[in-house]
Amino acid sequence: MSVPAAQKKGIRAAQKEARPKEIVESALAIFARDGFAGTRLEDVAERVGISKGTIYLYFDNKEELFKACVRETVGAHIQQTMQMAATFEGSTSDLLREIFRRVSATLSKPGYRTILILLISEGQRFPELVSFYHSEMIGPGIEGLRAVIKRGVASGEFRDTGLSDFPMMLMSPVIASVIWTHLFSKVGDFDFNAALQTHLDTMMDGLKA
Amino acid sequence: MSVPAAQKKGIRAAQKEARPKEIVESALAIFARDGFAGTRLEDVAERVGISKGTIYLYFDNKEELFKACVRETVGAHIQQTMQMAATFEGSTSDLLREIFRRVSATLSKPGYRTILILLISEGQRFPELVSFYHSEMIGPGIEGLRAVIKRGVASGEFRDTGLSDFPMMLMSPVIASVIWTHLFSKVGDFDFNAALQTHLDTMMDGLKA
Amino acid sequence: MSVPAAQKKGIRAAQKEARPKEIVESALAIFARDGFAGTRLEDVAERVGISKGTIYLYFDNKEELFKACVRETVGAHIQQTMQMAATFEGSTSDLLREIFRRVSATLSKPGYRTILILLISEGQRFPELVSFYHSEMIGPGIEGLRAVIKRGVASGEFRDTGLSDFPMMLMSPVIASVIWTHLFSKVGDFDFNAALQTHLDTMMDGLKA
Amino acid sequence: MSVPAAQKKGIRAAQKEARPKEIVESALAIFARDGFAGTRLEDVAERVGISKGTIYLYFDNKEELFKACVRETVGAHIQQTMQMAATFEGSTSDLLREIFRRVSATLSKPGYRTILILLISEGQRFPELVSFYHSEMIGPGIEGLRAVIKRGVASGEFRDTGLSDFPMMLMSPVIASVIWTHLFSKVGDFDFNAALQTHLDTMMDGLKA
DNA sequence: CATGAATGAGCGTTCATTCAT
DNA sequence: AATGAATGAACGCTCATTCAT
Numbered sequence: 001m002s003v004p005a006a007q008k009k010g011i012r013a014a015q016k017e018a019r020p021k022e023i024v025e026s027a028l029a030i031f032a033r034d035g036f037a038g039t040r041l042e043d044v045a046e047r048v049g050i051s052k053g054t055i056y057l058y059f060d061n062k063e064e065l066f067k068a069c070v071r072e073t074v075g076a077h078i079q080q081t082m083q084m085a086a087t088f089e090g091s092t093s094d095l096l097r098e099i100f101r102r103v104s105a106t107l108s109k110p111g112y113r114t115i116l117i118l119l120i121s122e123g124q125r126f127p128e129l130v131s132f133y134h135s136e137m138i139g140p141g142i143e144g145l146r147a148v149i150k151r152g153v154a155s156g157e158f159r160d161t162g163l164s165d166f167p168m169m170l171m172s173p174v175i176a177s178v179i180w181t182h183l184f185s186k187v188g189d190f191d192f193n194a195a196l197q198t199h200l201d202t203m204m205d206g207l208k209a
Numbered sequence: 210m211s212v213p214a215a216q217k218k219g220i221r222a223a224q225k226e227a228r229p230k231e232i233v234e235s236a237l238a239i240f241a242r243d244g245f246a247g248t249r250l251e252d253v254a255e256r257v258g259i260s261k262g263t264i265y266l267y268f269d270n271k272e273e274l275f276k277a278c279v280r281e282t283v284g285a286h287i288q289q290t291m292q293m294a295a296t297f298e299g300s301t302s303d304l305l306r307e308i309f310r311r312v313s314a315t316l317s318k319p320g321y322r323t324i325l326i327l328l329i330s331e332g333q334r335f336p337e338l339v340s341f342y343h344s345e346m347i348g349p350g351i352e353g354l355r356a357v358i359k360r361g362v363a364s365g366e367f368r369d370t371g372l373s374d375f376p377m378m379l380m381s382p383v384i385a386s387v388i389w390t391h392l393f394s395k396v397g398d399f400d401f402n403a404a405l406q407t408h409l410d411t412m413m414d415g416l417k418a
Numbered sequence: 419m420s421v422p423a424a425q426k427k428g429i430r431a432a433q434k435e436a437r438p439k440e441i442v443e444s445a446l447a448i449f450a451r452d453g454f455a456g457t458r459l460e461d462v463a464e465r466v467g468i469s470k471g472t473i474y475l476y477f478d479n480k481e482e483l484f485k486a487c488v489r490e491t492v493g494a495h496i497q498q499t500m501q502m503a504a505t506f507e508g509s510t511s512d513l514l515r516e517i518f519r520r521v522s523a524t525l526s527k528p529g530y531r532t533i534l535i536l537l538i539s540e541g542q543r544f545p546e547l548v549s550f551y552h553s554e555m556i557g558p559g560i561e562g563l564r565a566v567i568k569r570g571v572a573s574g575e576f577r578d579t580g581l582s583d584f585p586m587m588l589m590s591p592v593i594a595s596v597i598w599t600h601l602f603s604k605v606g607d608f609d610f611n612a613a614l615q616t617h618l619d620t621m622m623d624g625l626k627a
Numbered sequence: 628m629s630v631p632a633a634q635k636k637g638i639r640a641a642q643k644e645a646r647p648k649e650i651v652e653s654a655l656a657i658f659a660r661d662g663f664a665g666t667r668l669e670d671v672a673e674r675v676g677i678s679k680g681t682i683y684l685y686f687d688n689k690e691e692l693f694k695a696c697v698r699e700t701v702g703a704h705i706q707q708t709m710q711m712a713a714t715f716e717g718s719t720s721d722l723l724r725e726i727f728r729r730v731s732a733t734l735s736k737p738g739y740r741t742i743l744i745l746l747i748s749e750g751q752r753f754p755e756l757v758s759f760y761h762s763e764m765i766g767p768g769i770e771g772l773r774a775v776i777k778r779g780v781a782s783g784e785f786r787d788t789g790l791s792d793f794p795m796m797l798m799s800p801v802i803a804s805v806i807w808t809h810l811f812s813k814v815g816d817f818d819f820n821a822a823l824q825t826h827l828d829t830m831m832d833g834l835k836a
Numbered sequence: 837c838a839t840g841a842a843t844g845a846g847c848g849t850t851c852a853t854t855c856a857t
Numbered sequence: 858a859a860t861g862a863a864t865g866a867a868c869g870c871t872c873a874t875t876c877a878t
Binding site for chain 3: 659661662664665744746748749750751752754757758788793795798799811815821828829832834
Binding site for chain 1: 339343372378381382389393403410413
């Protein structure tokens with residue numbers, strides 16, 4: 001802060017700023033593999049190439065580290081998608097497909113899949129995290145979806161099914177695919193995208209007027 | 210020895226026979242709350258009103274207890290449903306609705322919901338369990354669903370969508386509902402059955418010829 | 419005691435009388451294999467074909483069972499040998515050889531070897547047992563040996579070495595052989611009797627006048 | 628890093644280097660008192676003034692700690708003695724006496740006596756340890772002794788008794804003395820050195836031509 | 837007399853957390 | 858800022874011992 005120049009910010013400082021993100025990334029991988037209780041901070045540290053003690057310079061304890069993993073990984077995606085939806089000019093069918101494309105593109109990345117799985121696995125132990133997630137991410141997302149359905153009904157594209165009361169169900173094929181992949185990708189092969197696309201087509205047909 | 214066997218089965222024997230089930234039920238609850246690694250066998254024992262050591266009279270170790278929880282809870286349900294499907298006489302739409310009704314009735318019970326959540330949470334740490342599950346439960350279930358879809362297409366009720374390649378996706382709304390309930394039932398209310406029914410209606414419409 | 423006839427003493431009674439011995443024999447084997455702390459009473463019971471609880475009908479606890487093993491296994495041997503020595507008529511060399519023959523014959527039996535090893539292994543935890551052993555078995559034995567040496571010196575067969583002050587050392591080759599066999603019988607072969615005999619010859623030569 | 632290394636080695640580093648030896652010494656004492664299975668690592672730790680967990684920073688588990696006790700305590704002694712024997716210039720009698728002097732000096736120290744007792748007590752449970760011992764320590768020792776006997780026979784000092792086939796028996800008085808001391812030192816007094824010396828004299832006389 | 841289900845204290849081992857360096 | 862040695866609480870598992878049957 002009181003340091004004269006930006007150049008002065010040397011390697012050390014750069015390292016220091018990068019640390020939390022490095023740790024979170026490492027932790028995410030280990031949490032995903034071993035679960036919360038099963039994760040050893042030593043493994044997390046080793047993956048970053050630092051010592052166990054160093055983690056405690058950046059995070060109060062294991063629980064806070066876990067929360068940071070969840071919080072800092074999802075972020076902007078939902079907002080971006082909602083903005084896109086608000087200004088979309090084509091048909092509502094195309095809008096819905098675009099939304100599915102984005103959401104599934106995000107959730108098909110291992111990192112994000114991990115978050116979902118972790119939330120399911122450990123949610124009960126971290127109620128604040130769940131309600132944070134619900135209010136900050138899921139809630140707005142649901143409202144966005146509801147708006148899209150209403151847009152389709154208003155334009156005469158969709159029938160007025162009760163689905164606008166449960167917009168989150170639109171995402172069920174995405175969620176099911178993620179879980180299927182997570183559980184059985186080693187047991188048998190499963191074409192995530194083809195399965196999803198097929199199901200979406202059926203669902204869209206069901207929505208159409 | 211020379212005593213009539215039926216009367217002889219005293220309190221002790223009755224207790225002994227009941228123990229495994231009691232322990233599994235208790236374990237199911239605690240595993241669901243705390244995850245596999247987070248579960249303390251002492252908690253499991255206390256819930257049954259026995260001592261820690263007693264668990265080891267019936268299960269070799271924590272892992273075997275966990276497996277028993279999964280194995281002994283699901284079992285017959287899938288087979289029953291498949292038999293029903295094989296002999297069903299009404300329309301395929303009605304058959305599909307009946308299948309959904311059964312599956313969701315089962316999965317809406319806390320005990321069975323727990324199994325699904327546990328499988329998602331701990332699957333990665335128990336590959337044998339997952340593949341056991343996949344081959345014994347899920348695989349047959351998928352084949353059953355595929356047969357139903359084909360029945361509908363053959364009878365002219367359903368269009369020939371690609372969904373017969375991914376029959377498991379038919380279950381996605383059930384799965385999503387279970388997860389939604391698990392995660393957010395404390396945060397906000399969610400009418401499991403209404404949500405499911407609404408989504409199913411939409412999906413069925415999508416399937417119809 | 420107040421029972422009319424000897425025949426009346428049925429199978430049950432015979433069993434009951436035999437039990438302690440059976441248990442001790444089994445325990446001896448397990449103690450020898452696993453040491454005191456390492457021995458599980460369940461293993462002892464299983465070897466006899468009874469249940470764990472039954473042991474407690476005959477022995478107060480594990481420690482008492484161990485003591486019984488040591489106490490009841492040695493018995494008459496020393497006394498017999500001393501009586502033989504007192505009435506022996508040949509040369510003292512021959513007497514000494516006969517003593518060695520008897521002692522080593524006894525200690526080469528696995529059961530008796532076991533006692534010696536157990537005493538060495540666990541003696542420190544059972545001081546009473548050690549002093550019982552010392553006063554009842556070892557002490558008289560030493561006095562017997564001292565008498566033999568003095569007999570040899572008196573008759574002019576042996577020189578008057580200081581060995582009469584440490585008669586127990588005469589037994590050292592026997593003890594060393596037992597231990598050697600115990601430790602290394604699996605590693606390499608070792609002719610217990612030949613080794614012993616050879617050493618004794620040397621020692622006897624050393625004693626001769 | 629840029630600090631002169633020798634001075635840098637602070638208290639911590641010094642402690643860390645000393646730890647394994649401290650722990651082994653403590654463990655040796657407790658193992659000797661309680662046997663392998665009977666030893667509580669907490670007791671070992673307490674004796675050093677550290678916590679139970681610290682032991683695991685230096686040894687993988689109880690068994691490895693036990694092995695370390697055996698390995699790190701004997702080591703160089705045999706080699707030193709053998710080198711001495713190879714270059715000894717006096718009579719073979721004197722050489723043999725010198726060997727006895729060294730071996731018994733070593734084994735009369737409580738620490739080394741402990742090792743022998745432990746080996747006898749726990750050998751059956753640690754076959755690798757026993758065979759390690761046999762090949763690395765005992766085997767060479769025996770060959771050394773055999774060479775000495777042959778040297779004596781060659782020089783005409785000793786008769787050609789069969790003892791060169793069982794050289795280990797030469798050590799039997801030492802072994803017997805150690806065991807006697809271990810078992811009965813509390814029961815009665817026993818002059819280890821006098822007993823040994825007397826017996827050796829007898830034995831040497833037996834060897835002489 | 838015998839059983840064996842049940843107990844509960846105890847120990848080996850792990851690991852989140854601390855703190856002197 | 859970073860380390861890593863040390864801690865100590867916690868937990869899985871074992872087994873001597875008890876006691877209802």
